[in-house]
Amino acid sequence: MRYLKYSEFYITNVCNQNCTGCNRYNNYAFKGHYLWEDHKEEYIKWSKLVDIKLIGILGGEPLGNPDFLNWLHGIAELWPNADITIVTNGTYFDQWPNLYEELSQYGNRILIEVSHHTPGSWIQSIESHPKIFKQLKSLTPTRNTIDPKNSAFYRLTYTDKSGMRLWLTSEWFFGDSALIRNELTNELTLHDSDPDEAADICAFHNAGCHHFIAGKLYKCGPVGLLPTFTKQFKVTVTEKQQQLINDYKPAEADWPEEDLTQFIDNLNNKVVIPQCSLCPSKEVSVKFSASTKKIKIEAVCE
Numbered sequence: 568m569r570y571l572k573y574s575e576f577y578i579t580n581v582c583n584q585n586c587t588g589c590n591r592y593n594n595y596a597f598k599g600h601y602l603w604e605d606h607k608e609e610y611i612k613w614s615k616l617v618d619i620k621l622i623g624i625l626g627g628e629p630l631g632n633p634d635f636l637n638w639l640h641g642i643a644e645l646w647p648n649a650d651i652t653i654v655t656n657g658t659y660f661d662q663w664p665n666l667y668e669e670l671s672q673y674g675n676r677i678l679i680e681v682s683h684h685t686p687g688s689w690i691q692s693i694e695s696h697p698k699i700f701k702q703l704k705s706l707t708p709t710r711n712t713i714d715p716k717n718s719a720f721y722r723l724t725y726t727d728k729s730g731m732r733l734w735l736t737s738e739w740f741f742g743d744s745a746l747i748r749n750e751l752t753n754e755l756t757l758h759d760s761d762p763d764e765a766a767d768i769c770a771f772h773n774a775g776c777h778h779f780i781a782g783k784l785y786k787c788g789p790v791g792l793l794p795t796f797t798k799q800f801k802v803t804v805t806e807k808q809q810q811l812i813n814d815y816k817p818a819e820a821d822w823p824e825e826d827l828t829q830f831i832d833n834l835n836n837k838v839v840i841p842q843c844s845l846c847p848s849k850e851v852s853v854k855f856s857a858s859t860k861k862i863k864i865e866a867v868c869e
Contacts, residue, residue: 569617569831577601577780577788578638579627580795584656584857586684588741590771591788592796593627596861599795601781603637609782612820614645616827617784623652623776630659636669643673650676656857657681675730683737684857740854742768743847745789746802753864755802760848766839768850777834783817786834790815790842801865811842 579600582593622642629635630653643651651673660666670677723735747756758765766772771787778785785791793812796802804812818830 569828571617571619571775571777571831571834573621573623573775574617574619574777574779574784575623575625575788576638576642577625577627577778577791578629578635579632580792581631582627582656583631583658583859584628584684585859585861586741586857588744588853590742590744591627591792592744592746594862595796595800595864597627597796598799600632600634602634603641606782607641609820610641610645610779613779613782613784616820617831619646619649621652622646622649623654625654628656628659629653630655630663630666635663639669643676650678652678652680654680654682657683671727671729671731673731675732677731678734679732680734680736683735740852743849743851743853745793745846746796748862748864753862755800755864757802757804757808757845758847759805759808760844760846762839762841762843764848765843765846766837768848769843769846772837772839772843775834775837780817783819784830784834785815785817786840786842789846790840791817793845798867801867808845811845815840815842 577591580591580593580597581600582589582597585594587594624635624638624642626632629638632638639651639653642649653670663669670679722737725733725735727733743758745757747758748754749756769787770776771789776787778788778791780788780791783791797804797812818827820827822830
């Protein structure tokens with residue numbers, strides 16, 4: 568059995584917010600939910616091949632995917648020893664009236680990470696969506712700010728009687744994504760970086776945030792989503808960049824054992840890939856306040 572410390576299951580391109588610099592490009596009108604039944608058989612195979620300690624379910628906004636509960640229960644069943652983090656912006660809790668009951672049955676396996684991108688919006692979330700917080704609201708946080716010197720980032724942690732945990736995380740600075748937008752023309756291009764320098768500052772690379780997308784395993788979200796994004800939106804790329812996008816091959820559960828083992832070993836050993844050149848190599852933080860207005864980019868004609 569192969570091992571991954573952490574892997575993220577990406578279940579939707581759609582998000583109702585437009586956070587500047589979103590590294591999965593969900594600040595654009597990116598379309599497409601992924602359905603559990605469409606990829607269930609592939610994940611059954613993966614569960615017999617890879618042991619995962621911690622699993623993240625995210626998007627886009629995962630609670631915006633009508634199939635979210637099928638993803639939750641399917642993943643929890645196939646990886647019964649894994650802890651599961653739901654990464655959400657907290658704005659769709661009221662659309663899932665039984666969400667607390669669905670999540671709390673897994674007890675301390677579940678962490679709800681509510682990431683807010685506007686100062687103070689976590690208070691609004693608690694007040695607007697009391698059902699998910701009803702068991703947590705009166706409890707004292709077990710941990711306060713994780714970085715007292717950084718007013719742009721804090722985390723409050725709550726635990727309820729089932730053992731389920733809730734993080735209220737605030738962050739209103741993002742770094743650059745692979746996409747570069749010309750604010751005058753709205754033209755989208757990609758970076759042309761030194762791969763090693765880009766990997767050196769990359770959270771995906773350094774934290775081991777690998778992605779399962781549509782039944783396949785990718786090193787990271789950016790490289791996994793560029794092919795889909797460039798089919799929906801016009802992105803001006805060089806011949807070399809297009810070749811890099813085309814050349815990347817995600818791992819599939821039906822791969823020969825030797826190839827699959829090598830791929831996962833490369834992930835665990837943080838091997839830099841040529842496609843890292845498509846991302847920035849310099850750390851630039853962008854301050855923003857998220858809204859729901861999407862940036863209009865020229866669509867690709869089908």
